[in-house]
Amino acid sequence: MSEAVLKLSGIQHSFPGGAGQVLSPLDLDIPTGQFLTFLGPSGSGKSTILRIVAGLLKATSGQVQEKGNLCKKAFVFQDAELLPWRNVLDNAALPLEIQGVDLDDRRKAAQTVLQDLGLGDSLSLYPSQLSGGMKMRVSLARALVTQPDLLLMDEPFAALDEVIRFRLAEHLREIWLKCNRSGKPLTVLFVTHSMTEAVFLSQRILVLSSKPARVLLDHTVGISESRDQATRADPAFAREVHQIYSVFQKAGEA
């Protein structure tokens, strides 16, 4: 593995007032280009980790070090969070617009990403005309349009139908593999509470306990990197899921 793009040391967090401590001290090295999933029960502080890494929340104590401090980040939320007054193209181009990229350049960049995500025919539609899955694709395109080094995803597929979830997960893996092969590695931190989704997507899974979150298992997924829909029917896949499930059971979470 290549050097760490991100190094968390002793990250801890408590919310002021009733909520109490949500993160026990967490130390973590994340190598460049890794697909890492935080898996844990609802309310276990998974999202808190992402928000701290994104710089949207200041940890109560501990440190986040980025490689060169110039790591380009993007965030995908559970809801697509599109701007309802903008069409698909201009929604995807938003981050470039904020960064001051010319209209033509940013539209071209957004169009390329949208086409890759199968939305080439929907550029002029508005969010109110899109299905849930399409909205999430636009949200993904908006995240990818800046060609980020680090993609933070907070249960992005949780609100979608399972069929669409499966397809988007396959698509996300393709994108991630393509980036890493093209020499512009994309590190993904993915939050989910679905064990099958975690196993299908990730190279590495951190299984977290419920609040305050601590790492129950730091697991490297043992199935081949070329995964498609058939992977989900593979006995090796089932074994991985079972292994994680038994960790939850042992910890008394299930």
Place this chain on the structure above:
Amino acid sequence: MKNLRFLPLIPLILGLALLQFLVNRQAIPSYLFPAPYQVWEVLMTDGQIWAALRDTSLNACLGFLLTLVAGACLGTGLASSRWIEKMFYPYAVFFQTVPIIAIAPLLVIWFGYGQPTVIASTFIVSVFPMIAATLDGIRSTDQNLLDLFRLYRATRLQRLLKLQLPFALPSILTGARIASGLAVIGAIVGEFVGGGGLGGIVDESLAQQRVDRVFAAVTLAAGLGWVFFAVLNGLSRVLLRNWHASQRG
């Protein structure tokens, strides 16, 4: 569905017919309630009343434009920080609670007779809903979207123009609709003391006990308010046509 829009006309026509009938039978004295036909005659023959409508429309429009611009600016200013909101919001509420009838004579002293007083009165009566709606709209901006703008290091101005104000638009338009009705009321009150327009006609006709003329002027004023409201409704529909149905005004 389309024919249903004419349904409100049925009670109107029945009501007018009943009123005409009662006045004709002298069940209601015509110095209390004019017969609808008398009001109609005033509207058809009195040129002054239409000139007054033109003046009132102009002044109400000017005052309302001032409300739109100043209300949106004041609301945005209040939304810019919790401190500023806490410090100044109680004074914004002043516009809502001020008894306009009581201070209207003062307006004449400050601004003089005619147009300036009418515009000031229009503004004072209608600006608060606009301030409150702008403030509310900006305050309700989605937290995740604010985070997204922070992540991409947007400037305050970018955040305001590309996120908060567009996000507040449905709320601002609702405020503007409420303000539009109040604007006509404010203009009439201003004309009561400042003279001119439909308010002036009402004042003058009351003194002459011309109830039919009062009713004609009041009808036109109410109609003017209705037109304001309809224009704003149409504008909302155009501006929000791409938004989700639940967010449409």
